[in-house]
Amino acid sequence: MMQISAAHGFAHDDRGNLLLGGFPAASLAKEFGTPLLVLDEDRFRENCRAYREAFARFYPKYEVIYASKALCVLATCQLAHEEGLAIDVASGGELFTALRAGVPAQRIFFHGNNKTPEELRYALSQSVGRIIVDNFTELSLLAELAKETGKTAHILLRITPGIEPRTHRAIQTGGVDSKFGFDLNNGSALEATQKTLDSPHLALHGFHCHIGSQILELEPFEQAAEVMMDFLARINREVGFLAEELNLGGGLGIRYLHTDEPPSIASYIQVLAQRVKAKAHQHGLPLPILMVEPGRSIVGPAGVTLYTVGTIKRIPGVRTYASVDGGMYENPRPALYAARYEAVVADRLFETPTEEYAIAGRCCESGDVLIWEASLPPLNPGDLVAVFATGAYTYSMASNYNRFPRPAVVLVGRGRARLIVERETYEDLVRKDIPLPKE
Numbered sequence: 001m002m003q004i005s006a007a008h009g010f011a012h013d014d015r016g017n018l019l020l021g022g023f024p025a026a027s028l029a030k031e032f033g034t035p036l037l038v039l040d041e042d043r044f045r046e047n048c049r050a051y052r053e054a055f056a057r058f059y060p061k062y063e064v065i066y067a068s069k070a071l072c073v074l075a076t077c078q079l080a081h082e083e084g085l086a087i088d089v090a091s092g093g094e095l096f097t098a099l100r101a102g103v104p105a106q107r108i109f110f111h112g113n114n115k116t117p118e119e120l121r122y123a124l125s126q127s128v129g130r131i132i133v134d135n136f137t138e139l140s141l142l143a144e145l146a147k148e149t150g151k152t153a154h155i156l157l158r159i160t161p162g163i164e165p166r167t168h169r170a171i172q173t174g175g176v177d178s179k180f181g182f183d184l185n186n187g188s189a190l191e192a193t194q195k196t197l198d199s200p201h202l203a204l205h206g207f208h209c210h211i212g213s214q215i216l217e218l219e220p221f222e223q224a225a226e227v228m229m230d231f232l233a234r235i236n237r238e239v240g241f242l243a244e245e246l247n248l249g250g251g252l253g254i255r256y257l258h259t260d261e262p263p264s265i266a267s268y269i270q271v272l273a274q275r276v277k278a279k280a281h282q283h284g285l286p287l288p289i290l291m292v293e294p295g296r297s298i299v300g301p302a303g304v305t306l307y308t309v310g311t312i313k314r315i316p317g318v319r320t321y322a323s324v325d326g327g328m329y330e331n332p333r334p335a336l337y338a339a340r341y342e343a344v345v346a347d348r349l350f351e352t353p354t355e356e357y358a359i360a361g362r363c364c365e366s367g368d369v370l371i372w373e374a375s376l377p378p379l380n381p382g383d384l385v386a387v388f389a390t391g392a393y394t395y396s397m398a399s400n401y402n403r404f405p406r407p408a409v410v411l412v413g414r415g416r417a418r419l420i421v422e423r424e425t426y427e428d429l430v431r432k433d434i435p436l437p438k439e
Contacts, residue, residue, distance in 0.1 A: 008388040016350035021412025025346035035326035041413035043302035048083035054269035067295025070392040075420035077101035092119040146201035210249025229279030247291035296392040303391020327361015351377035
């Protein structure tokens with residue numbers, strides 16, 4: 001009999017086996033190996049739909065755009081597109097992936113603070129829906145390339161609104177001290193708007209901002225909506241431009257720890273909608289098309305990573321390390337952001353946690369620890385550990401440090417388990433290497 005466990009809402013059977021998409025975690029590990037990133041298809045789709053359903057309740061004109069950098073593989077782009085979402089890309093490689101997945105170019109939004117001429121030519125040649133311009137260098141370059149290619153570049157200008165939410169410094173993006181966007185407070189945003197309108201090769205549709213990631217409060221989003229709507233009103237007054245589109249980015253946080261209390265998708269959209277409507281009424285503006293770019297909140301909770309325990313090292317009075325077959329090479333977030341996770345022993349959910357372990361990775365770095373304080377039943381080599389909420393910014397940020405092959409990714413649900421990314425092999429690691437000729 002299937003029951004719902006406290007393991008981040010995933011189910012288990014009556015023997016305490018974790019079930020992912022209806023499959024025992026242990027059977028997935030046996031079939032596909034570990035480390036293994038498992039994505040729950042239904043959770044991914046439900047999160048996409050939650051955004052669209054919330055907008056349908058609270059705001060008449062909208063676009064939900066999947067921030068593919070959270071996890072950009074063919075399958076995730078396909079799923080998001082099937083659920084009616086556009087796709088946000090931040091490089092030529094992500095653009096190529098989205099196009100290869102069958103996403104129409106008009107449904108793609110192209111980001112990046114340092115897009116190369118080659119990437120911009122590629123985007124223009126494919127007629128992507130929007131290019132989000134980040135700085136004056138890009139603005140001039142894009143105008144030149146559009147003229148050279150005989151194309152019109154359809155753009156949004158990225159604005160830095162001066163809002164710094166409470167999140168890790170490395171993922172704050174909306175403050176004054178940011179590599180992203182035109183500053184709202186020093187005149188750059190207004191100047192960029194005028195330059196764009198003066199160019200015959202650029203078509204300005206509106207404005208974009210993004211204040212950061214893993215934000216667990218609604219107030220910063222509310223502030224961003226107000227600031228951006230005030231800016232739209234100012235641009236209308238001073239330049240005579242009426243923005244059709246307002247993209248407020250993403251950043252809604254998710255539950256990594258049981259103590260985290262992120263806002264619901266519905267409450268997040270409701271707050272944005274209310275603020276934009278109120279400000280539009282205050283300034284006498286028509287409602288813009290309201291856009292958001294969720295990534296983590298769609299794919300993050302859908303992911304669980306499975307690891308096999310190897311060595312166990314006890315340091316009396318200090319700590320017990322349980323090393324697993326993954327680590328910072330396939331999930332760098334703990335090393336980069338001091339990110340925190342929760343874990344269980346995948347086939348012993350009913351056992352009482354009596355021990356505390358540092359779940360360490362395999363890399364030759366003392367800082368390669370995925371969880372510093374994991375409360376678990378006593379571990380043995382060969383045990384299967386499941387770490388929750390790993391769908392976002394793990395595989396997409398993975399590397400081959402220490403020449404570890406990147407893991408496989410499996411999509412589960414609807415009665416099937418499908419490999420959507422193959423596990424790399426040692427041959428893959430050297431495929432692009434060029435050996436020195438023998439003398």
